Amino acid sequence: MVLLLRPITALLIGTIFLMLLAWLLWPRKGLISFWSKRSQNMKRKLQEDALKFIFDCEYKHKSCGLHSISGNMNLSTNKAAKIITQLQSIGLIVMKEDEIRLTDAGRSDALKIIRIHRLWEKYLADETAIGNVEWHHGADSKEHLMSLKEVDILAANMGNPVFDPHGDPIPTNKGELPTYQVQSSLSSLKEGDIARITHIEDEPSIIYAQLVALDLYPGMEVYIMDVTDEKIQFAANGKECILNVLFASNITVEKLSKIEPTQKKYQTLSSLNVGDKAQVIGISPKCRGQERIRLMDLGIVPGTEISAVLKSAFGDPTAYKIMGATIAIRKKQADNIYIKSRQNRNEQTARLRELSSVS
């Protein structure tokens, strides 16, 4: 067995080959994924993004000019002006006294892009395991690639959803959207108010990532505890959160006419000790898609009795008795299930009795 290359040379070549392979195939940073990102048509992408922004202004009855476009899209004024001229020349927008207006064709194009964007966000949220900070980004590139036909099939497969995961309405395939209603933001609430989060703005992404890190989701009930000029303090799912007013203004809420919060502090299923019983209150809105459906299929819905029966050798997962069956789920899932401990209720009634006997 005679080899032409000496081992040291062969090892060197082998290592270089491995590095090349990694450089080529590395997920999200490698050459292949870089190429696939680059292959998108940059010009069209910018035009469509501008169109989307102009539509958003129109929808929210805000004025829209050159500066707001360049500001929002992070472009120089020159570039923004160039895009506007391009859009004008293909007849998607018209200028009226310094204000940009969409033509009918432009509006329908914008609605199409928004439909794809929101549907794709919904798809990523419900049908994949991609994290919520990446939804917007993923949809941003997908919206320029899909055809209306493809998106209609996608929508039909998901049961024609009407809201995206941030709480924004999805335009129908006819281009209809509900009329925009001025909604109150979290920052406008007063102490003692109870409200439900209906929408969390996903742009700018730095603020959105912060809000996600606080576990805030559309559908969540909040209870305002303290409001100052700079900060707002509130309870959401039993956790106390403090946000500055700028961040809070990115959260849209719907005021509820309740006086008592349903539950100030939620106990999670993962905190239930082996041998204890509890009642399910609900599943956090954080748990979505197939995972949520699976848990509900197992019978984890408000009112179900649940008891922890067994911990595995490493301590995770834990087995629970649900509707007569023993089902093991992981701690990460159990963290998203809210329960009302039975003992707690007994304690509460006991305390009430005490109170009443004292008075």
Added chain:
Amino acid sequence: MFNNQEIKSDDIISLTNTLRWELGIDFHDKIIESIYADASKIAKQSIQIEDAKNSTILDQKIDNIITSKWFGFPIMFLLLAIVFWITVAGANIPSSWLAAILLDTIHPFLKNIASQIGMPWWLDGVLIDGAYMAFAWVVSVMLPPMAIFFPLFTLLEDLGYLPRVAFNMDSLFRKAGAHGKQALTMSMGFGCNAAGVVATRVIDSPRERLIAIITNNFSLCNGRWPTQILIATIFIGGLVPSHWAGLVSAGAVVSIAVLGIVFSLLVSWGLSKSILRGQASTFSLELPPYRPPRILQTLYTSLIDRTILVLWRAIAFTIPAGIIIWLVANIYIGELSLAEYFIDWANPFAFYFGLNGVILLAYIIAIPANEIVIPTILMLTVINSGLTGIGEGAGVMFELDSVADTKRILTAGGWTLLTAINLMLFSLLHNPCSTTLYTIYKETKSIKWTAISALLPLTIGFIVCFFVTQLWLLFSS
């Protein structure tokens, strides 16, 4: 009038759309919740639950032992070791019977008939030495271990023990981005990868199921254990004094199997972080109550669903492969057979990986089943090194009863300790057999995942062999 109706239906659709917006974001959840609430209310009124306290208390006691920190894993290793021991020890006897009938009796008998009716030598070679021989080999080596392993495994499953194994192992697999039930499909893979791939149906989460399918090949299957044991006995056991030989070679084989598990977990982790990142993932694991196993039903289903299915697929792939094996050894271009051409051509390349052309050719033409790799290697080595007086002739696979004779053939073929180690590594880390690949395609319905399942372990195998060889050469020179 038709037009009128159309307008009307459009109006209705747009009205429903506006109404759906007003329903809010959690409308679907509310419906499901109310359905469940109604269903459980009805169930409560109409179903009486018998007091099954006694059995649940017993179940609880068993569970407490089986899932405890101290006893859980020893019990698991012990039970699995017993299952493997019964399989290996029990399969030897029927295997040798089958071999005696199919290889030593029927094969000469067929040859005899062929020569009596004056069949041309090439047809006789293709049909009897090629196709029949491969078929007979696979049946006699593959059938007995599967017929023992699968029913035993299914019994453990039926008893309710296997879900507890998944329950205990989940923590480890969770860290690798996989499902606890992959512990089961992996164990099944030690019996047969094709059956292991079918078994991944128990994993209901799409991402984790794909991970389990792609990594199943890292479980050293029944077809590869004999290869590992033979090579380890000859080359690694031979390094130490003879009273240590058995232990050392067994240790080498077990470390290869453990290396397979390590690769399985590492690759699972890598897959869940890269190409499978976006696939939806959920987890739930039912722990059914313990119950006495239904032995007859278990025997029936494990034989029909697993053994026969896998065997049938293996045979369907082996027969054409047997023909090809015979042909490459018997078609001559000038002085050399096709096999020799390939071996000479592949040798310079294969040496960099510590392998040789014979091994590469054997892994290509014996792709239907790992069981026939060693017989093919022996046959090719005999042809290539021009040995005479050993074997059954060109294109006829054979194995020798004597380990020493086998060693003589392999050393004549230029094998060293390094070749042996690389063969053991390559036997663990190469593409799954075509039976498994076909099964993967059947299960995933995707050429992409099938290709990845084939190419990923093969690439890893070449990389590992290359670095082992070059480092070895670097330090030994």
